[in-house]
Amino acid sequence: xxxxxxxxxxxxxxxxxxxxxxxxxxxxxxxxxxxxxxxxxxxxxxxxxxxxxxxxxxxxxxxxxxxxxxxxxxxxxxxxxxxxxxxxxxxxxxxxxxxxxxxxxxxxxxxxxxxxxxxxxxxxxxxxxxxxxxxxxxxxxxxxxxxxxxxxxxxxxxxxxxxxxxxxxxxxxxxxxxxxxxxxxxxxxxxxxxxxxxxxxxxxxxxxxxxxxxxxxxxxxxxxxxxxxxxxxxxxxxxxxxxxxxxxxxxxxxxxxxxxxxxxxxxxxxxxxxxx
Amino acid sequence: xxxxxxxxxxxxxxxxxxxxxxxxxxxxxxxxxxxxxxxxxxxxxxxxxxxxxxxxxxxxxxxxxxxxxxxxxxxxxxxxxxxxxxxxxxxxxxxxxxxxxxxxxxxxxxxxxxxxxxxxxxxxxxxxxxxxxxxxxxxxxxxxxxxxxxxxxxxxxxxxxxxxxxxxxxxxxxxxxxxxxxxxxxxxxxxxxxxxxxxxxxxxxxxxxxxxxxxxxxxxxxxxxxxxxxxxxxxxxxxxxxxxxxxxxxxxxxxxxxxxxxxxxxxxxxxxxxxxxxxxxxxxxxxxxxxxxxxxxxxxxxxxxxxxxxxxx
Numbered sequence: 001x002x003x004x005x006x007x008x009x010x011x012x013x014x015x016x017x018x019x020x021x022x023x024x025x026x027x028x029x030x031x032x033x034x035x036x037x038x039x040x041x042x043x044x045x046x047x048x049x050x051x052x053x054x055x056x057x058x059x060x061x062x063x064x065x066x067x068x069x070x071x072x073x074x075x076x077x078x079x080x081x082x083x084x085x086x087x088x089x090x091x092x093x094x095x096x097x098x099x100x101x102x103x104x105x106x107x108x109x110x111x112x113x114x115x116x117x118x119x120x121x122x123x124x125x126x127x128x129x130x131x132x133x134x135x136x137x138x139x140x141x142x143x144x145x146x147x148x149x150x151x152x153x154x155x156x157x158x159x160x161x162x163x164x165x166x167x168x169x170x171x172x173x174x175x176x177x178x179x180x181x182x183x184x185x186x187x188x189x190x191x192x193x194x195x196x197x198x199x200x201x202x203x204x205x206x207x208x209x210x211x212x213x214x215x216x217x218x219x220x221x222x223x224x225x226x227x228x229x230x231x232x233x234x235x236x237x238x239x240x241x242x243x244x245x246x247x248x249x250x251x252x253x254x255x256x257x258x259x260x261x262x263x264x265x266x267x268x269x270x271x272x273x274x275x276x
Numbered sequence: 277x278x279x280x281x282x283x284x285x286x287x288x289x290x291x292x293x294x295x296x297x298x299x300x301x302x303x304x305x306x307x308x309x310x311x312x313x314x315x316x317x318x319x320x321x322x323x324x325x326x327x328x329x330x331x332x333x334x335x336x337x338x339x340x341x342x343x344x345x346x347x348x349x350x351x352x353x354x355x356x357x358x359x360x361x362x363x364x365x366x367x368x369x370x371x372x373x374x375x376x377x378x379x380x381x382x383x384x385x386x387x388x389x390x391x392x393x394x395x396x397x398x399x400x401x402x403x404x405x406x407x408x409x410x411x412x413x414x415x416x417x418x419x420x421x422x423x424x425x426x427x428x429x430x431x432x433x434x435x436x437x438x439x440x441x442x443x444x445x446x447x448x449x450x451x452x453x454x455x456x457x458x459x460x461x462x463x464x465x466x467x468x469x470x471x472x473x474x475x476x477x478x479x480x481x482x483x484x485x486x487x488x489x490x491x492x493x494x495x496x497x498x499x500x501x502x503x504x505x506x507x508x509x510x511x512x513x514x515x516x517x518x519x520x521x522x523x524x525x526x527x528x529x530x531x532x533x534x535x536x537x538x539x540x541x542x543x544x545x546x547x548x549x550x551x552x553x554x555x556x557x558x559x560x561x562x563x564x565x566x567x568x569x570x571x572x573x574x575x576x577x578x579x580x581x582x583x584x585x586x587x588x589x
Contacts, residue, residue, distance in 0.1 A: 019388030119386035
């Protein structure tokens with residue numbers, strides 16, 4: 001076998017910097033995927049097991065109780081009302097998973113972003129690569145969740161592509177917010193845990209996931225306007241069973257606003273931390 | 277020799293300065309590195325070596341001054357320059373979840389290298405790092421020395437024009453250090469420029485054609501190891517110990533012995549062209565050291581002379 005020295009050509013001949021300049025983000029996403037797939041068993045178990053168990057307990061169990069006592073919710077059976085919201089909540093959680101501790105790990109714990117930045121790629125591509133993989137995971141997650149919802153009779157097959165794209169929009173926009181937030185945290189993950197406990201978890205309760213928001217106190221209704229999940233859920237319900245919604249434009253505007261603000265903070269902070 | 281046949285300058289720094297608020301990490305230094313040269317940055321912790329190294333690596337922006345790497349400004353052409361560099365950072369930053377094999381593959385892909393090329397390259401690098409048996413082991417399960425060897429091998433995946441090594445042998449056992457030195461020599465023979473920081477004097481003397489001695493962000497001296505020793509130290513050094521209580525008393529009597537003396541907490545260093553002769557002189561003076569050692573001067577002595585401190589202070 002040849003050794004390192006006998007075949008040495010030198011980087012000047014070997015490396016074309018245009019290639020990593022063009023494909024660097026994709027390489028980062030692939031690396032993230034390779035790392036993430038080390039956990040493929042729990043990922044599949046969670047990806048399928050979570051929606052199935054959730055639908056059995058909340059959707060069918062609680063749903064039958066709701067239907068028996070209240071009849072239709074928003075003009076449809078409870079499970080139909082619940083399904084698009086669950087899909088959106090799951091997408092948001094997947095996006096948060098891929099843009100929170102992963103960022104902290106890259107900057108502080110393993111310094112893998114610094115290793116990447118020693119090569120021909122830079123901070124912007126690292127952030128793009130992370131987001132690309134987060135988007136991939138959100139899409140796969142949404143398709144799997146969507147199929148399970150169809151099998152439970154909660155969705156139609158036709159609505160899966162549209163709902164997956166909405167999930168992608170929600171995941172990407174909120175993912176940028178979380179990526180930006182995580183990129184400002186140094187060393188310990190306490191601030192991320194706080195954000196999970198006091199922002200992400202309550203979001204599921206205040207976004208009209210399990211009930212119509214119009215039945216809630218006005219204060220809660222106002223809080224929902226700040227929740228990306230509520231905007232995503234409203235759009236998803238409209239797409240899924242045609243619920244009437246006068247705020248479609250604003251739902252998109254708020255989601256895009258979150259995404260733009262998140263990206264505006266995330267990219268410069270990535271560059272800054274990698275050049276300090 | 278005509279000017280065109282002179283080795284190309286691959287690194288050029290002029291007035292290079294890096295500050296963090298009021299703290300000056302690198303205080304406006306000038307140096308040049310020629311292609312194929314082994315260039316060292318020597319100094320204690322906090323001297324500014326790693327900061328200088330990170331600026332050369334094109335991952336840390338300078339505050340002031342000029343810097344060109346391979347003829348380009350790293351602040352403007354960072355990724356393009358880094359495409360041709362190999363970097364071995366002080367702290368191993370391997371991907372802990374990935375195997376040894378995957379760590380090199382993923383890193384190679386960041387340079388845009390094809391899978392086909394990398395398949396062979398990884399085998400060569402595993403042999404280089406003596407990690408063939410560990411190819412499928414996650415990097416988090418490797419020993420410290422193995423991680424270091426993998427980090428060094430990974431830094432060669434793109435066959436760099438300049439290999440930057442920040443404290444490369446920290447954590448390696450003596451045998452592994454010598455193996456690495458041998459391999460770095462072979463890379464140098466291939467025309468690879470080596471830039472390394474170290475606080476091991478033997479390493480600097482073995483590997484470097486030329487080096488700068490840094491302290492407090494400044495260059496204290498520059499030259500080849502032999503030239504620096506010649507300029508700043510004597511040929512030999514006599515090290516004597518009189519016990520922690522006896523050193524200071526003995527030092528008073530030794531003021532006129534040798535070329536000069538340095539009194540350290542645990543020993544006295546007497547600089548002279550002939551250490552044995554000085555030792556005889558001590559005996560005649562009635563001084564009986566607990567231990568004595570005559571050795572040749574090293575870069576440690578140069579550093580002591582220049583800064584009044586040892587490298588490990």
